Amino acid sequence: MWKKEDSKQQGVPESAVAPASVTPIATPAISAVTPVSVPVSPRAAACISQGIRIKGEVTGSEDLFVDGVVEGKLSLTSNCCLTVGPNGSVKADLNAREIIVRGKVEGKITARDKVELWSTGQVTGEVHTDRLAIEDGALLRGRVEAGKQLAKAAAATASSSEVTPLSSGTAAD
Numbered sequence: 320m321w322k323k324e325d326s327k328q329q330g331v332p333e334s335a336v337a338p339a340s341v342t343p344i345a346t347p348a349i350s351a352v353t354p355v356s357v358p359v360s361p362r363a364a365a366c367i368s369q370g371i372r373i374k375g376e377v378t379g380s381e382d383l384f385v386d387g388v389v390e391g392k393l394s395l396t397s398n399c400c401l402t403v404g405p406n407g408s409v410k411a412d413l414n415a416r417e418i419i420v421r422g423k424v425e426g427k428i429t430a431r432d433k434v435e436l437w438s439t440g441q442v443t444g445e446v447h448t449d450r451l452a453i454e455d456g457a458l459l460r461g462r463v464e465a466g467k468q469l470a471k472a473a474a475a476t477a478s479s480s481e482v483t484p485l486s487s488g489t490a491a492d
Contacts, residue, residue, distance in 0.1 A: 364381070364382035364383060364384045364400075364402070365379065365381055365382065365383050365384070366383075366384045366385075366386070367383070367384070367385045367386065367387045367389065367407075368386050368387055369386050369387055369406050370387065371387035371388070372387060372388040372389075372390075373387070373388070373389045373390070373391070374390045374391055375390075375391045375392075376391050376392045376393075376394070377389060377391070377392070377393045377394070377411075378393075378394050378395070378396070379394075379395050379396070379399065380395070380396045380397055380399065381395075381399060382395075382399050382400045382401070382402075383395060383399070383400075383401050383402070383415075384402045384404055385401070385402065385403050385404060385407045385409060385422075386403075386404035386405070386406045386407045386422070387406075387407065387408075388407075388408045388409075389407075389408075389409045389410070389411050390409075390410045390411060391410075391411050392411050392412050393409065393411045393412070393413050393414070393415075394412075394413075394414040394415070395414065395415040395416070397416070398416055399415050399416055399417075400415060400416065400417040400418075400419065401413060401415040401417070401418045401419070402418075402419040402421065403418075403419070403420045403421060403422045403423075403424055403440070404421055404422055405421045405422050405439050406422060407421070407422035407423070408422060408423045409422070409423065409424045409425070409426070410425045410426060411424075411425075411426050412426045412427045412428075412429070413426065413427070413428045413429065413430075414429045414430075415430060415431070416430065416431045416432045417430055417431075417432050417433045417434075417435075418430040418433075418434050418435070418448075419434075419435045419437065420434070420435065420436050420437065420440035420441075420442055420457075421437045421439050421440050422439070422440065422441070423440075423441045424440075424441070424442045424443070424444070425442075425443045425444055426444045426445075427444055427445040427447070428442065428444065428445065428446045428447065428448070429447045429448070430446075430447070430448040430449075431448075431449070432448070432449055432450065433448060433449065433450040433451070433452065434446055434448040434450070434451050434452070434465075435452045435454075436451075436452065436453045436454060436457035436459060437454050437457060438454040438455060438456035438457055439456070439457075440454075440457045440458070441457070441458040441459075442457075442458070442459050442460070442461065443460045443461055444460075444461045444462075445461055445462045445463075445464075446459070446461065446462070446463045446464070446465070447464045447465075448464075448465050449465065449466065449467050450465065451463065451465040
C-alpha cells in the first residue's frame, strides 16, 4: 500500500496522486492464453435433451441423440445413427441406418443396418432390420423381422407389381 508521503519522495507531483480515501480498483490481469477449441467431429450428434418435448415430424441428415420426449415420426437419412438415451421416451415411427435404444420406444422401428437394445431399453411395437442385438435385461414386445434375406425378399416384393394367386389343394399339386 502506498502513502501520500511516499509519492512525494519519489518526485511524483501531488496533483497526480490519488487521494488516500480512494481505494484503487484492481483489474484482472489479461493473460495471453489462447482459447481452447474443442474439436468438433463432422459426425457429432445433434441432441434432444431431457427437458425437450417434440410433437410432430423430425427429419435430419446427421446423427441424433434423443434423451427427451418425441411423439410423431423420426426419420434420419443417409448414413445416420439414432440413439434413444436412457431418459428418452419416444412414441413414434423411427427410421435410420442404425438405431440404439437405451430408453423407451413405442412404434415401428426400421433400421437399414442394425438395431441395438441395451439393458435399459424397452421397445413396444415392430422392429425391421438386418441385424438385431439385445442385451440381457432389455424388454422387447411386438413383432420382429430381422436378417438380410428378409430385407431382400421385402425389396423384391415391393418392386414386383404382380400378385400370384395361391392355389388351393395339397402340396402335390
